[in-house]
Amino acid sequence: MKYILGSLTVIGASILAANPAYAQAQNGQELIGNTVDVQFASGVRNIVAFGPSGQARITSADGTLSNASWFVRDNQLCLQTGSVSECWGYNQRFVAGRSFTMESSCNMTSQWTARSVNPAPVAPPPPAEQGERG
Amino acid sequence: MIYRNFIFKTILILCSINLQIGASYAQGDGDTQMHYVDAQLHPDAAKHDAIIAGNFDASFQEAEPNFIEKSYDIALRKYQLSWGALPQNIISEGAPLSLGDRGDRVSALNQRFGLEGRVFDRALAKKITQYRRAHSLQAGAFADNILIESLNRGSQYYVRKISLNKYRAAELPSDLGEKFILVDAANQMLYMYEDDQLKAQMRVIVGTADDPTPMLAGYMRFSVLNPYWNVPSDLVRDRYAQRAIDGGENYIKTRGFDLFSGWGEDAQRLSYDDVNWNAVKSGEQKLRFRQRPGPGNGMGDIKFMFPNRFGVYLHDTHNEESFALDKRAISAGCVRLEKPWLLAQWLHGERPKTDSNDPEQIINLETKVPVYISYFTAVPIAEGFSFREDIYGRDVRLSSLLEAVFLPNALQDSTLYP
Numbered sequence: 303m304k305y306i307l308g309s310l311t312v313i314g315a316s317i318l319a320a321n322p323a324y325a326q327a328q329n330g331q332e333l334i335g336n337t338v339d340v341q342f343a344s345g346v347r348n349i350v351a352f353g354p355s356g357q358a359r360i361t362s363a364d365g366t367l368s369n370a371s372w373f374v375r376d377n378q379l380c381l382q383t384g385s386v387s388e389c390w391g392y393n394q395r396f397v398a399g400r401s402f403t404m405e406s407s408c409n410m411t412s413q414w415t416a417r418s419v420n421p422a423p424v425a426p427p428p429p430a431e432q433g434e435r436g
Numbered sequence: 437m438i439y440r441n442f443i444f445k446t447i448l449i450l451c452s453i454n455l456q457i458g459a460s461y462a463q464g465d466g467d468t469q470m471h472y473v474d475a476q477l478h479p480d481a482a483k484h485d486a487i488i489a490g491n492f493d494a495s496f497q498e499a500e501p502n503f504i505e506k507s508y509d510i511a512l513r514k515y516q517l518s519w520g521a522l523p524q525n526i527i528s529e530g531a532p533l534s535l536g537d538r539g540d541r542v543s544a545l546n547q548r549f550g551l552e553g554r555v556f557d558r559a560l561a562k563k564i565t566q567y568r569r570a571h572s573l574q575a576g577a578f579a580d581n582i583l584i585e586s587l588n589r590g591s592q593y594y595v596r597k598i599s600l601n602k603y604r605a606a607e608l609p610s611d612l613g614e615k616f617i618l619v620d621a622a623n624q625m626l627y628m629y630e631d632d633q634l635k636a637q638m639r640v641i642v643g644t645a646d647d648p649t650p651m652l653a654g655y656m657r658f659s660v661l662n663p664y665w666n667v668p669s670d671l672v673r674d675r676y677a678q679r680a681i682d683g684g685e686n687y688i689k690t691r692g693f694d695l696f697s698g699w700g701e702d703a704q705r706l707s708y709d710d711v712n713w714n715a716v717k718s719g720e721q722k723l724r725f726r727q728r729p730g731p732g733n734g735m736g737d738i739k740f741m742f743p744n745r746f747g748v749y750l751h752d753t754h755n756e757e758s759f760a761l762d763k764r765a766i767s768a769g770c771v772r773l774e775k776p777w778l779l780a781q782w783l784h785g786e787r788p789k790t791d792s793n794d795p796e797q798i799i800n801l802e803t804k805v806p807v808y809i810s811y812f813t814a815v816p817i818a819e820g821f822s823f824r825e826d827i828y829g830r831d832v833r834l835s836s837l838l839e840a841v842f843l844p845n846a847l848q849d850s851t852l853y854p
Contacts, residue, residue, distance in 0.1 A: 334487060335483060335487055335495040336496075351496060353490075353492040353495060354491070355490035355492075357490075357492050432747070433665075433667055433669070433671075433724075434667075434735060434747050434770060435746070435748055435749075435767070436671070436735065436751075436768050436770050
């Protein structure tokens with residue numbers, strides 16, 4: 303396994319370094335069908351594509367492609383390849399173009415920048431009474 | 437394509453940690469964002485299907501821009517090339533300037549257009565003429581305070597406005613439909629398209645700023661001849677209860693209203709005296725107000741239906757003189773049509789007829805036709821853009837939404853519009 307993301311060796315607690323102003327449980331919906339750039343302090347850069355049914359593809363800078371799966375559990379965003387997983391604290395929605403510094407369960411710090419995200423659900427307007435407004 | 441990417445995505449809910457997925461579409465409120473009455477008209481309908489099907493590759497495919505959005509792309513690029521990179525110095529207002537004038541204000545004007553000198557020469561006159569065309573200002577080669585006010589807003593003001601409208605164009609699907617109806621509430625016009633070509637247009641009346649016509653996308657499914665007007669409860673409470681109190685039973689009779697205890701099939705027909713009008717006015721009592729077909733009916737002689745939660749439809753009106761107004765935002769939210777029978781003929785292939793006076797005669801369309809009610813305050817034209825009044829104040833709200841929710845500073849980032 304090449305150096306993809308952290309080390310994908312240990313599942314454990316991790317910290318979201320970017321202080322969430324409106325922290326709440328997230329489910330990862332904003333990432334589905336979108337890609338995130340992950341940049342490490344060492345300069346290594348990966349691209350993670352989050353698929354619709356928990357599939358993920360991780361592309362390293364040299365073009366190496368790794369299939370993985372992703373899931374959200376206990377306020378952590380996790381990637382798994384085979385039997386190994388690595389998780390990042392996740393209690394704030396990603397915002398397109400905004401970088402978040404995140405620390406993994408493997409104590410690896412990296413910057414995550416979603417290229418695009420799905421919008422937050424919009425509360426539907428209250429239903430109008432039947433009729434035509436004229 | 438960053439701009440597109442952050443606009444329209446399906447909303448997906450990961451229901452549990454085993455990644456069971458349920459899905460629904462991103463649903464706008466109809467004010468800042470489009471509300472989709474029919475999910476198939478969402479720009480990401482294909483992507484949504486791919487996500488539901490678990491198709492990894494297809495789930496990343498972005499929707500192809502529709503031809504309206506493409507026209508914004510081209511026009512915006514042209515606008516930025518022509519006007520975006522010029523100096524943005526401020527020019528003092530004052531007496532109109534024209535060919536032969538000279539002085540500090542002329543110097544500032546020259547600088548603003550990337551020219552030099554203190555004289556209002558032919559080069560400056562040409563630039564001003566072009567600028568006026570590009571911004572739909574009064575034609576001419578003079579610099580009055582209206583022109584200077586426009587120049588002093590700066591090109592970013594216009595780029596931002598155009599970008600907001602490009603966003604609205606991108607709210608429409610890639611495939612707009614073989615035939616489709618586009619209502620532009622900002623311009624109070626309706627356009628009928630066939631094979632992406634404009635076939636006809638007409639004036640319309642839209643909602644007031646207090647009762648704005650929402651932005652909707654839905655399928656027109658049927659027309660109704662000799663329609664009833666079913667008055668929504670909030671209008672009965674806020675408008676008609678007081679009129680009924682003031683005008684008494686005579687008002688109800690002369691206006692052709694029927695009164696019912698509710699909206700269900702078991703609703704009782706009521707007389708004027710059965711109703712506690714003050715309770716209706718205060719909202720304590722719900723009352724169904726239905727106006728019979730005939731002269732003065734709020735729906736006119738035909739209404740066009742695409743059932744939606746806002747109760748907003750296209751319809752005829754007997755108040756035809758209102759179409760002569762320049763500003764036609766005077767309805768309670770519905771879209772009143774200047775030429776309803778032209779639309780009817782285009783939709784049905786022939787003018788729908790009836791030999792009966794029966795009310796509420798439904799005529800289904802052979803093929804459902806998309807209706808898009810949008811709101812464009814900047815529209816590409818041959819020389820640049822036509823800028824319109826933001827009658828509902830939506831530009832500010834959309835701008836705030838895009839900055840706050842999606843991508844901070846996106847609208848100032850010119851790299852988004854290469």
